[in-house]
Amino acid sequence: MKPLPLISTSPQIHVPHSTRKMMAWVLVSLVPAFAWGVYIFGFRALLVVGIAVISAVLTEGLLNIAFGRPNSLGDLSAIVTGVLIGFNMPAQISLFIPAVASIFAIAVVKWSFGGLGANWMNPAMAGRVFVFYSWGAEMTHFTIPRTLIVDATSGATPLETVKSNLLSLTMGGPPGELAGGPMELLEKSGFPGSYFDLWIGRMAGSLGEVSALLLILGAIILTVKRILNWEIPLAYIGSFAFLIWLFDGIQYGNGAFGGDVLFHLLTGGLMLGALYMATDLVTTPLTKPGRIIFGLGCGLLTFVIRRFGSLAEGVSLAIIFMNILVPLIDRFVKPKRYGIQL
Numbered sequence: 001m002k003p004l005p006l007i008s009t010s011p012q013i014h015v016p017h018s019t020r021k022m023m024a025w026v027l028v029s030l031v032p033a034f035a036w037g038v039y040i041f042g043f044r045a046l047l048v049v050g051i052a053v054i055s056a057v058l059t060e061g062l063l064n065i066a067f068g069r070p071n072s073l074g075d076l077s078a079i080v081t082g083v084l085i086g087f088n089m090p091a092q093i094s095l096f097i098p099a100v101a102s103i104f105a106i107a108v109v110k111w112s113f114g115g116l117g118a119n120w121m122n123p124a125m126a127g128r129v130f131v132f133y134s135w136g137a138e139m140t141h142f143t144i145p146r147t148l149i150v151d152a153t154s155g156a157t158p159l160e161t162v163k164s165n166l167l168s169l170t171m172g173g174p175p176g177e178l179a180g181g182p183m184e185l186l187e188k189s190g191f192p193g194s195y196f197d198l199w200i201g202r203m204a205g206s207l208g209e210v211s212a213l214l215l216i217l218g219a220i221i222l223t224v225k226r227i228l229n230w231e232i233p234l235a236y237i238g239s240f241a242f243l244i245w246l247f248d249g250i251q252y253g254n255g256a257f258g259g260d261v262l263f264h265l266l267t268g269g270l271m272l273g274a275l276y277m278a279t280d281l282v283t284t285p286l287t288k289p290g291r292i293i294f295g296l297g298c299g300l301l302t303f304v305i306r307r308f309g310s311l312a313e314g315v316s317l318a319i320i321f322m323n324i325l326v327p328l329i330d331r332f333v334k335p336k337r338y339g340i341q342l
Contacts, residue, residue, distance in 0.1 A: 019116070022227050023076035026276070029218030030083055033272075036200075036214050037207035040145035041091035045207040049086030051095050055102035056082035063111050077116050081105050084124035087208025087272060088316075091143045097135055101127035121323040122280045125273075129316050142204040157205045158182070158198065158267045161189050163312040166251060181252050181260045198266035209272040212265065219275040228279055231288050235295025236274040236302075241265060243303040251307075270302065273315035283323045290326075290333040297322045 037045045060078035064071055072078075085101045105127030110119045132139045142157055156164065162182040183195070193202055201211025209215070222228035241261045249258025264270070278284065278298050285291050298318045305314025 019075045019077065023080050025222060025225050025227055026080050027076065027083065029221040030087070030208070030276070032214040032217055033087070033201075033208050033211050034083070036211045037087070037091070040202065040210070041143055041207050042146065045091045047095065048089050048091060048093060048098055048207060049083060052086035052089070052098035052102045053079055053082030055099040056085070056106050059103050059106040060111075063107065069115070072115065075116065078106060081110070081124045081127075084208075084272075084276060085127050088124070088128040088206050088269065090139065090141055090205075091207045092141065093138050094135075097131050097138060100134075101131040104130045117282055119282060120326075121320050122277050122283050125277050125316055125319055125323075129320060132316070142206075144204050145202050145210075157312065158186055158191065158203055158263075159306070159312040161186060161191065162263075165189060180254065181249070182263045183260065195262060195266065198263070203267070205267075206269065206272075209269045212271045215271040215275055228275070229288075229291060231291035232279050232284060232295040232298075233274045235292045236278055236298045237265065237270070239296045239299030240270065240302050241299075243299065243307075247303075248307060264306070268306075268313045269315040273302075273319055274298070277315075278319050278322075283326060285326055285329045285333065287330070287333050287335055290329045293329055293333065294322050294326065297325065 034049065037049075056078045057073060061071070061073055063069070064073070082102050085105060086098055089098050089101075105123035109121060109123040109126040110116065113119045140156075140160070162185050165185045165188075186193075191203075197203060198212070200213050203210055219228055219233065223230065241264070244259040244264045245261045246256055247259060248264070249255060249260070252258070274295075278295065285294050298315075301318035301321055302314040305311055305317060311317075
């Protein structure tokens with residue numbers, strides 16, 4: 001008797017990689033950014049990521065046993081989820097918070113819909129958003145890197161500093177009285193760094209998102225290994241950068257086409273989100289045109305939240321909202337079936 005064909009959940013994409021191999025390369029690509037986080041924030045960063053990973057792995061293992069499912073720990077997806085959750089945490093956060101985020105990500109977002117391949121949003125991003133709105137004070141309490149010379153041990157991220165200063169200045173006078181741009185506002189607020197410090201990650205922020213340089217290096221590794229699709233990061237970063245350049249300078253009195261693109265690309269969670277969160281194969285469209293639409297939507301929403309919302313950051317909410325729209329995008333952006341005239 002001929003064996004029945006193997007039917008599995010999406011994504012059903014023919015690539016020369018197993019899930020385990022892809023996840024292993026993702027972990028390898030994250031090593032430089034992780035090492036930098038431990039270097040500038042201390043071994044507390046190692047503990048935060050470790051707690052997140054252990055919680056994710058234990059939750060996955062217990063659910064395998066509880067539901068009588070084959071052991072899925074070998075695909076390394078739970079480890080990747082834990083690492084990404086740890087990357088989205090401040091270094092000095094209470095250790096139960098990354099644990100809760102990992103448990104929520106695996107048990108609620110991943111397993112309640114059937115496990116790997118069936119979840120409808122990125123588990124790590126969902127876990128981050130859950131604890132952000134549950135313990136907002138701790139999630140926005142950041143540590144100043146020990147490599148940055150400043151008379152403080154904790155403080156706001158550059159994005160939060162600029163946002164709060166903009167709100168206070170716009171209430172006190174018209175936009176024309178503002179500083180020339182976000183870097184000028186940072187300088188007036190006592191930030192001793194430069195664009196180079198933002199580029200390498202010498203600033204307050206979540207422990208794995210601060211170094212754009214090392215995150216890009218990791219993404220290059222994944223691109224060379226043909227694991228990372230270029231459409232989403234390019235559309236995401238490109239659309240966001242264009243909108244910042246076009247509109248963000250207006251609030252500083254610089255008019256249109258005067259936004260500080262470099263500042264916004266190097267701060268916050270944009271690089272981590274665009275390169276590692278938004279590119280999740282399970283929760284993104286299957287076609288190239290669909291992935292471009294997805295990336296453009298992420299860029300637009302991130303810009304709108306950063307520019308007009310009360311939050312300094314908008315990456316997490318933008319990606320989750322576009323995850324919700326993926327079935328709709330896939331429905332209307334379909335490849336033409338061979339031999340069928342439409």
